[in-house]
Amino acid sequence: MAPERTRAGIETASLGPARGPRQGHLLLVQSASSARIPLPESGEWILGRGGDCDLRIEDPGVSRRHASLTIAAGTVTLADLGSRHGTTLNGAKLGGPRSVFSGDVIGLGEAVLVAHLPSPELRPREVDSHETLLRRIEQEIDRARAYDLRFSLLALGPFPSSAARLEAALGLARALPPRVLVAADGDGFAWALLPEVGPEEALDLACVSGAFERQRFGVAWYPGDGCSTGALLRVARLGAADTAPIPGGILVASPAMVRLYALLRRLARSELPVLIRGETGVGKEHAARAVHEGSPRSSGPFLALNCAALTESLADSTLFGHERGAFTGASERRPGLFEAASGGTLFLDEIGELPPAIQAKLLRAIETRRVTRVGSTREIDVNVRLVAATHRDLTAQAAAGQFRQDLLFRIGACVVEIPPLRERPEEILLLARRFLAEARSHLGLPPLALSAEAAHRLAEHGWPGNVRELRNTIAYAAAIADGDALHPWDLPAPLAGPALEPGPSQPPEASKDPEEGVKKETGSKENQSPERPVFLPLAEELKALERRRMEEALQAADGVQRRAAALLQMPLRTFCMKLRQHNLSWPERWHRRGLD
Numbered sequence: 001m002a003p004e005r006t007r008a009g010i011e012t013a014s015l016g017p018a019r020g021p022r023q024g025h026l027l028l029v030q031s032a033s034s035a036r037i038p039l040p041e042s043g044e045w046i047l048g049r050g051g052d053c054d055l056r057i058e059d060p061g062v063s064r065r066h067a068s069l070t071i072a073a074g075t076v077t078l079a080d081l082g083s084r085h086g087t088t089l090n091g092a093k094l095g096g097p098r099s100v101f102s103g104d105v106i107g108l109g110e111a112v113l114v115a116h117l118p119s120p121e122l123r124p125r126e127v128d129s130h131e132t133l134l135r136r137i138e139q140e141i142d143r144a145r146a147y148d149l150r151f152s153l154l155a156l157g158p159f160p161s162s163a164a165r166l167e168a169a170l171g172l173a174r175a176l177p178p179r180v181l182v183a184a185d186g187d188g189f190a191w192a193l194l195p196e197v198g199p200e201e202a203l204d205l206a207c208v209s210g211a212f213e214r215q216r217f218g219v220a221w222y223p224g225d226g227c228s229t230g231a232l233l234r235v236a237r238l239g240a241a242d243t244a245p246i247p248g249g250i251l252v253a254s255p256a257m258v259r260l261y262a263l264l265r266r267l268a269r270s271e272l273p274v275l276i277r278g279e280t281g282v283g284k285e286h287a288a289r290a291v292h293e294g295s296p297r298s299s300g301p302f303l304a305l306n307c308a309a310l311t312e313s314l315a316d317s318t319l320f321g322h323e324r325g326a327f328t329g330a331s332e333r334r335p336g337l338f339e340a341a342s343g344g345t346l347f348l349d350e351i352g353e354l355p356p357a358i359q360a361k362l363l364r365a366i367e368t369r370r371v372t373r374v375g376s377t378r379e380i381d382v383n384v385r386l387v388a389a390t391h392r393d394l395t396a397q398a399a400a401g402q403f404r405q406d407l408l409f410r411i412g413a414c415v416v417e418i419p420p421l422r423e424r425p426e427e428i429l430l431l432a433r434r435f436l437a438e439a440r441s442h443l444g445l446p447p448l449a450l451s452a453e454a455a456h457r458l459a460e461h462g463w464p465g466n467v468r469e470l471r472n473t474i475a476y477a478a479a480i481a482d483g484d485a486l487h488p489w490d491l492p493a494p495l496a497g498p499a500l501e502p503g504p505s506q507p508p509e510a511s512k513d514p515e516e517g518v519k520k521e522t523g524s525k526e527n528q529s530p531e532r533p534v535f536l537p538l539a540e541e542l543k544a545l546e547r548r549r550m551e552e553a554l555q556a557a558d559g560v561q562r563r564a565a566a567l568l569q570m571p572l573r574t575f576c577m578k579l580r581q582h583n584l585s586w587p588e589r590w591h592r593r594g595l596d
Contacts, residue, residue, distance in 0.1 A: 024102070024117035030059065030110065031560075037113075039076070045069040046081070047108060061085050061109025069100070076100040076115065085109060091571060103178050110562055127169040133183035133191055137229045140195060144222055145452050146542075147574055148581065151195045152202035155218040155236035158188030165190055189237060199224070223455035224433055231426035231459070250286050251431060254424030260416055261290060268294030273366065273411045275351075276389040278418030281468030284389035285349060287418060291387055292345040300344025303337050308353040315358045317374050320365070326375025338371045338382045351388040351411070352403055363407045386411065421466040425459060428470065432458050435471050436486065439478035448478065449485045457488050457495050547582045550575070554584070 026037040037055065045054040050064035057066075063083040070077045079097040080087040087094040088107035100106070102117035128136075140151050156172065159165040162184075169190035173182040181193040194202050199221040218239025226232040235253050252258055267274055268291045276284045285304060292302045310318060313327070321336030337346055348354075354362065365371050366386055370379040388411050397403035421428060433450065440447055450458075463469055473492060481490040489496055549568060557563035565575035 024115065027114040027116060028057070029112045029114070030057065039071060042071050044071070048081075057108060057111045059109040059111050062111065066108050076117065078106060083108075101178065110560070127166060127173060128181055128183040130183055130185040133181065133193060134229055136181050136193055137232065140193065141222060141227065141229070145456065147578060148452050149196055150198055150222055151193065152197045152199055152219055152221040153232045153236045154192040154194060154202050155239065156190040157216070159190070160188070223450060223452045224429060226426055226429055227456050227459040228425060231429075234426045235430070250290060251427065251434060253426045253430055254419070256419050257424055257427065260287070260418065263416060264290050265294050267291060267414050269296075271385055272414050273386045273388065274414045274416065275412045276387065276416055276418060278389070278391060279420045279466055280391050281466035282418045282420055283467050284418060285347060287416065288345070288347040288387040288389060295345070295385070297344050297385055301341050302345050302347065303341040304347040304349060305337055306349045308350040312355040312357060315354060316361070319358065320361065320371045321373040323373050323375035326373070330375070336371060336373065338365055338384055339380060341384045342382050343384075345385045345387055348386065348388045350390060352390040352392040352394055352397055356404065359404045359407050363404065363410055366410055421463040421470065428459050428463070429455055431467060431470055432474055435474040436478055439475045443479060445478070448481055451485045451487050454486050454488050454491065457491060461495055546578065547584070550578065550582065550584060
């Protein structure tokens with residue numbers, strides 16, 4: 001075969017006339033040039049630096065006889081020929097012979113060959129196990145957190161049988177790009193893990209096949225929907241499952257909360273009193289509203305009262321009303337909450353704080369559906385449903401004589417327990433994103449994204465104040481954040497970590513110039529106080545170190561990005577993306593003759 005010069009200036013071998021329909025082609029990328037290498041229907045190629053190779057690649061990292069490509073019966077097989085530096089397929093070093101499919105990337109030294117085959121459906125995609133999926137999600141979380149990336153997890157189902165689930169998983173494997181891991185679990189779902197893909201793009205990819213038009217997709221994305229494997233799985237599964245909507249737009253994602261609100265939907269149809277227990281700030285009033293809005297009384301009023309804020313005399317008047325002149329200051333007749341809520345629902349929060357005398361009147365009002373205003377002897381009929389809430393152990397209080405046991409029996413016919421926020425971690429970031437959007441909109445400010453490090457700080461916090469504490473935290477951060485994303489230094493202590501300089505509301509100088517921050521940290525002792533050293537967020541220090549090492553690698557590689565990425569053992573695509581993130585640009589002459 002006589003060698004010929006391609007348009008890109010790469011010396012290749014002429015393959016002669018084709019003997020049938022073309023199998024496809026290879027795109028050879030080398031330094032700043034590229035060439036399209038057509039593939040014949042069959043044959044064997046020797047790839048290397050030697051003059052007798054079928055595809056000659058001039059590169060010092062390529063051996064004289066480096067690798068071979070065998071094309072036969074519609075398949076392409078790659079094998080290394082004992083090269084000095086080895087051959088890679090999709091970034092993994094080649095051991096034995098491997099089949100090549102459309103979209104695969106072959107690496108020889110600094111040269112890259114991208115396979116473009118006309119029949120991508122021939123790729124024998126495998127469906128991985130659920131255990132493999134769990135391992136890959138953990139790896140992807142580590143990678144995304146280190147490089148400030150995002151990824152999506154797609155759930156399809158549930159399917160009634162294992163055969164239907166496997167068929168769906170195979171359909172996803174055929175429809176989605178080769179880099180996507182597809183798996184099936186034992187709970188009726190098919191899964192796809194999409195690196196560096198957001199939720200909207202994930203749904204677009206899921207819809208490429210018309211075979212799933214009648215199936216439900218659920219998508220969870222990192223870091224917006226969760227920072228742990230369990231949280232991402234549950235959010236995606238919840239989006240795919242056919243669950244009834246929660247009244248009032250209440251957001252739930254944990255299995256315990258889904259079951260709780262399903263129970264509340266069933267209880268709402270009855271007239272039974274409901275007692276809601278849970279720590280302060282878990283959302284007991286939201287649960288009470290769900291009972292009201294899911295009941296036949298939803299068109300009536302919903303009135304709420306915090307019993308802990310009332311004295312005995314005020315509680316009596318507030319609940320049951322008073323007549324004019326019943327006490328000093330009672331200048332006019334006023335109906336109580338029982339009358340005002342007639343036809344609807346009355347929610348008594350912190351009912352365990354009611355004085356004993358009011359507890360006795362409340363018991364009578366519930367049993368007789370009648371109330372007597374303060375200063376009157378006439379009973380008034382009321383039609384109200386009672387929902388109560390407490391963070392106390394009313395059973396223990398009743399045993400200690402602090403709460404009427406007969407009242408507990410009356411209001412405790414249906415008891416539901418709301419778990420604290422720390423026991424439903426999959427909801428933390430979902431709530432945080434909602435609160436952030438609401439707070440920014442209320443302030444008239446543009447929306448903010450959650451940075452990966454800030455999301456991890458929120459997800460790892462214990463939240464003793466539950467949802468109320470989370471809402472207040474996000475409101476504070478939304479007010480002081482400056483930029484297009486919410487970072488750890490925007491969060492209040494202790495979530496923000498060590499004290500920042502010059503102040504907790506502003507990012508450290510390293511966020512504007514990473515190297516400057518490192519110099520401050522590691523500078524001379526005159527610039528630092530021995531009693532109170534200056535600390536920077538660990539994420540900022542790591543970014544500064546990453547930027548400096550990337551600069552050093554580019555200098556050592558004479559500006560060749562592929563070589564610099566190899567020095568850092570970083571994927572080329574990730575390396576190029578981080579160049580843009582760090583705003584690193586390199587003179588074009590470096591590619592031709594090295595550093596000045």
